Amino acid sequence: MDIIFLLKGLLIGFTVAAPVGPIGILCINRTLSKGRLTGFVSGLGAASADAIYGCIAAFGLTFITSFLISQKLWLQLIGGLFLCYLGIQTYRSRPAGHAASARGGGLLKSYTSVFFLTVTNPMTILFFIGIFSGIGLGKSSFDMGSALLMVTGVFLGSAAWWLSLSFGVSLFRKKFSDDSLAWINRLSGIIVFGFGVFALLQLL
Template structure:
């Protein structure tokens, strides 16, 4: 067993799952700019925890749970789409109010909630069964490294490495985004809310149409 290869593979998988630009990345960036790096990182961490649930299912071969999620894919996709639509509308309607330090750094913004930050992205991630399919494919490619039937310790290390990789990505996104917080104005946050909210809303509509189309075509 090459522990470095195992941990490195898990870190890469975690980053690959988290990195694609989508609604969660937009939410993380927006929350970092509006509420600060901690709020933005927790939003990313919520997605990482959701990824972790699917990683556990795929890594430990919990076929019953995996089959249940796959069988409910239409309803889960529909729930995810509805969450995106509701969240997008809420962001577009939000009226940000900011407070600045004398040096221009942003102190706070109305509406900041750490529980909402982590809970919203966790819910969006956990209702996306495609993530589990992706983890199953990634883990299948590492069969030569980890024997999922007998090497539970190795699988546990792999899953934890995936979580660390995903969390590292969100830390990078949060850190880079926070650089641009200094001197940000209420008008800028308002424009950002409208733009990111609209993109998230459109994503929800697209996901809903795709889920319905799959159900009808299938």
């Protein structure tokens, strides 16, 4: 097993997670309103989904891949509606008094909601197939151990991004008043809702 596959996976995972889309907006908002732990755990939901799709691509599970792609419209519909729902919930939410209020069931809900949202975007798997093919998938040196290392790297790389984002954003949390956080919630909600509407419009 070559450690280079782990390093490549780290880079891929970090790169996949870094673009600020609806997931990033949600995690930033949750970090500001509920604390760094909630923001980070939300990001772990996305990292877990990335690892699952990375695993499917790395191990060549063509049946599952074909099924996900064939159900793209339904998954996009579900994902779009869920984005709209999260946008409304974010818009209406009130800032938490302190980060300690985010634990237990709240953390599980934060994790599962982002995991579900990320996993309803099966086109991510095409990205992983393309990247993995370009860096060694299918070559004689790419075996089961290499695939495991790469998928592990994808998860760790993605998690590293969400950790950096949540801790970075949390440094500014104390500079915002409750009124400011409320407006951030509203703005974040509108943006996330907009992503949902855009996803639904693409189905037409």
